[in-house]
Every structure is written in C-alpha cells, then in structure tokens.
Amino acid sequence: MNREDKSEKVQIKLPAEVAKIMSKWGGHSVRLAAARGALPMSGSNLVMVLFVFYNGENPELKEEALSTLQTLPAKIILAALSLPELHPAIIDLIVHLRFEDEAVMQAVLVHPMTGIRSLLFIAENSSGQVLDMLADNDKILRKSDILRKAIINNPNTEKVTRLRLGWVEPQEKADPPEEKEIEAAADDSDQDQAVAGAENEDKLDDESLSKYQQLQEMSVNEKIKMALTGDKEWRTLLIREANKQINTAVLRNPRITEAEAIAVALNRSSSEELIRIILLNRDWVKLYDMKKALVYHPRTPVQQAMRLMSFLSERDIKELATSRNVTQPIINNARRMLSTKKR
Template sequence: MSEQVRKVKLKVSPAVARVVAAGAPRDVKLAAAKAALPLDGRDLVTVLFLFAYGKDEELKELARGTVRELPAGILQALIADDGTHPQLLDFLARFRMRDLALMEQLLIHPNLPDATLLHVARQADGTVVSLIANNAERLIGCPDLVDAIFANPKVDKAVKYRLGWVDPEKKQEPAAQQKVAPAGAEDEDEDEDFGEIEELDDDDLPKSKYQLLLTFGVSDKIKMALTGDKEWRSLLVKDPNKLVCSAVLKNPRITEGEVLAIARNRSSNDELIRLITLNREWVKNYEIRKALVMHPRTPLPKALRYMATLSEKELKELAKSRNVSQVIVNNARRMLMAKEKRR
C-alpha cells in the first residue's frame, strides 16, 4: 500500500505544503501528526495521510493513531464531498473500519476504489460488510467482492446465503458413477474382437455452456453475464440470483430484442423489470413499453404512464384483459371513454 500511495499525485493546499515540506520545523510536524494544529478537515486528513504512508516512523505512528481517534464530525464533511481524492477515502476506510456510521457514508462514495471495497470486504466485521452486500450496483461492478464476502469468516451466513453462497460443509459429494454392463453382455463371445476403445475422462469431453455454468461460482456468473454472448445471456438471465440476472442487462452487447423478451416474460423478477424501466433508450421502444404495462411486476405509476403512449387498439385489449391488474383495466376503460368524449 505504501509504495502505491507514494506514487499518487495529490494536490495539496499551501497550508499542507508548509507542514509536510522537508524543511518544516520538527515540532510543527509532530503537532500536525497529533491534530494539534489549526487545520481544516481536508487539510488535516491530507497531512495525516502523507505522514501515515511516509518514511518517518515516528510521524507514521502518530498519524495513524490520530486518524483512528479523530471525531467523526471532522471526517463527515470530507466524505460527503464527491470530489474527495480516492486515496484519502481509502485511507479513512482502512483506519476507521470499525466506525459503522462513518463506513455507511464512506462505502457509497462514488470515488471509493474497488481495491478499497475488496479490502473492507475481506477484513471488516459482518455489520460493516453487510453494507457492501446490500449495494448491488457495486457488487455487479466488481464481482470479486462476492468472493471476498464469502471468504470473510466474520460475515453472517445469512448475508452470504442471500448472495448465493453454498456452505462447503453442507455440500454433498456426487454419487460415484457405477459402470453397468449392458444386458446380455455376459453372453458375448469372448473371442470376438471389437477393437480397442479409448476411455475418455469427463474433463476430456466437450462441455456445453450449461454444463460449464454448473461449475461457476456467483462471481464467475456475474462476470460472464457482463461479458458473455447471447447464449450465455439467455442462460444467466434465468439465474435465481438477482445479482447474476441483473448483470445481464448491463452487458453492452444485449439487444433490444432480448430486453423485449425479458419484459414479455411474466416470470422475470422485479429487479429486471426495474432496470428496464430505468433505461430511457429501452422504454422508447413501443413494444417494450407495451410489455411493461402488461407485466405484473412493473411499478404501477410507471405502467400507468406508459399506457398514455399506447394505441387505441392496445387500450381496448387491456380493457378486456384478465392478465393485468384491475387498476390497469379500469385505467384503460377511462382512457377509452375520454377518447370517445373528445370525438
């Protein structure tokens, strides 16, 4: 970490420069490392960061001890700023990992590096890690986070199960495959020469994508959902794990035809439907909007809004449909009556 940090270009204020300069008085540096100088929150954290990863051992120990004890109020304004440097956020995350209120604010910061999240997921206690586990956007953006959470023994099993973890202690060994001789084999002529047949291990046989999928962990499935071809997407969009199937919709190669198929599938879960409604380009497609109106998991306000763009023919079908909610049926009837009055 220290080697990495020393290479970071960090713009500092004149106040910080005066403290950390090579020629700055020793007593000034020591006072700053103890937070005994009148510096604002950002400047103070910057000074502590530079000392904490510097070569001076005394300043390093003082700065690390100080950042652990600083009042949370001093740090909250810095964390609330979207422009805060990623390495300052990393610094605070590593040394304030037990501060739940601070970590709750820190872990959703847009500039927080994935490497920091991985470190926290591996090292923090279960309560803090559960904050990461609840952030589906970051889990899909960095699938290795799922493995890091699974590997952390301090995380509650319920949190892991929710992400698709399988307890290794409960895994059953696959039943040994027995070779059964075909009926009547004992009656075969022993002298008949059938030639030599080479036996192939399972690993030597070509595997379908479905068979490969059975060997994947959650993070591997997310990665494939984000990058795989249409066949992979069609398999993974059906995965019961919402992180996995949601990642399919973030695949840059997904087509509107595939999105339409998901919107028309009444078994598509609420997260898939929510993500479709959030994509402005997709909802410009008339057929997708129509499918969303008819889908039972589309949020009602959205469905009602999309109805305003449907044709009279579609509204007549909805007014008689038994496959949509009564609210949709009633709204379709009201819209048709309004159209009649305007004629």
C-alpha cells in the first residue's frame, strides 16, 4: 500500500492509558509489546497507540504497528470507530488498511468524522459489498460530486450502478449511409418505403437506449413484467424499486440466482416483504450464507433469526455475541449459546 506523504502534523488528545505507554514508562520493550497488540487495553486505546507508533520515528515500532493494524480482529477496530470524536486521521489510516473489510467500512461510512479523503479512497479502490454500500448512500454522495465520479470510474463498479449515478453509456457511431444517385423523383411506393425505414430507425433508437433510461419510461405493470422475466441487469435495477409489487416480483423471477437472493438478504435496507419471501423459500434458506445474512438482517423476525442461529458455526456465534449490527435479543441468545457450550 502506497500512501502519499502529507507531512502534516496531527494533534490528538491522548487518554491517560495511551499517554503512559507513549512515555518512557517501561522502556522500549513495553512499547514494542503495545505495537504488537500484546498489552491489555481497550480496543479504542489500542488503535490510538498503533496510530501514534505508525506515525512515529521509530521504524521498528512503525512496522509492528502497521502489521498489527492490518491483522486486528474487526471488533477491535469497530470499538475505536464507536467513538464519535475519533480523529479523521485515524479513520483515514483504518480506511487505507481495511478498505476491503465490509463490517469496518460500514462503520466508517456512518462515522461523523470520516473525511472526504477517506471516502474518495473507498470510492476509488473498493469493490463488492463495500462499493455498493457507498454507492447506495445518497447522503454521502451529496457531499461532493467527486465521489460520484470516482465510483463511476472505479473498474469494479457494475454497469447498472454507473447508470444510476448518471453515467451515460457511449453510443457506437453508425456507419454513414452509402450515397446513391437519385435518377427520378420518388413515387408513392418510394415514399412508403421511406416511412417504413424511418419507423425501423425509431425502433433501433429505442433498443439502443440503456436499460436504466428505458426504466424511466416504463409503467408499473411493465416493470412488474420485466421483474418476472428480465435478465440479471434488469433484476439488479428493479430490486431497488420502492414499489413492493415490483421488487418482490424480482424474487419470483425463475432466473434469479442464489447469489442474488443472498445479496438481497445482505442489504440491510431490504424491506420486510422481501425478507418474508426469502424465508418462505426453503432452497435459499438451506444455504449457510443465507442463514447468516438473515440472522443479521434487522427485518428478520427475532424468533426465526434465533432458530437460524442454531445452524451457525461457533465462530459466527462469537461474532454475534459482540456485534453492533444486531439487536440485543440476538446478542443475548448468542451469549447464551456460547455459555451452554462451555458447560
């Protein structure tokens, strides 16, 4: 990872625990242990210590701090991001090191101190679910048109997302028609052919419109029909429609894939009706990734989420027990399950 050296001084108010480690207390061995994440301290303080070491002059501490930040469990990073006053420079370092971590980036995108520089890095370098989260966040995109353009120019951005953000698909230039010598005035038959040719050109123009442009002209009934029969590009567009008759029709499309259904469950903004339809599909619910996504989704009924938790691995249950993205009943149930296993 190459970061541009800004050579700007960052002033951060250090908690007493962090300031103590930064001092000569304990000597180099104590600071080295802290850089390796081996000292007992809160997650937020540890991230702050690592940030200071990373920006310090000691190359050994800098290298150890960088390695630790790259491998820290997400829950420790999230503990730091839970501080509303966390300095933007710390957030920026987290973004550069963990921009592919979905849970961490979700916290970054809602943090009040996240700066434009960090958002721009995410827009230019992320992919998959992280990129989708940013592209779907209208509140952030309104901050600067540069962000929208960066997402459009990101090679990982799907075509439908580019279109939604205002990208216009370049049209292929048609070959110039061959010039023909007209020897006589056109008769009625020639005029009929000219009219027919014009109509055909209109049809070609309609077909050349992007799907996103066509969508703006479609009626509700046309959208429902397309949701039931359209290809993946159409399904990706129509699942975002606010009208539940349209977006639920996408899930009834016989061509929809398991991966698309899981993506709907992973999207925290998916409606209660979409989640209900997924829960009724036994083939989808059999999938492990689907079970996990449904447990995390805020619109999955609590009792059904708890039932699905019994199929999750111990590692995932441990994550749920400390997660900030699920309700308290889910957290309590995860802790109860872990407690039962220890007996």
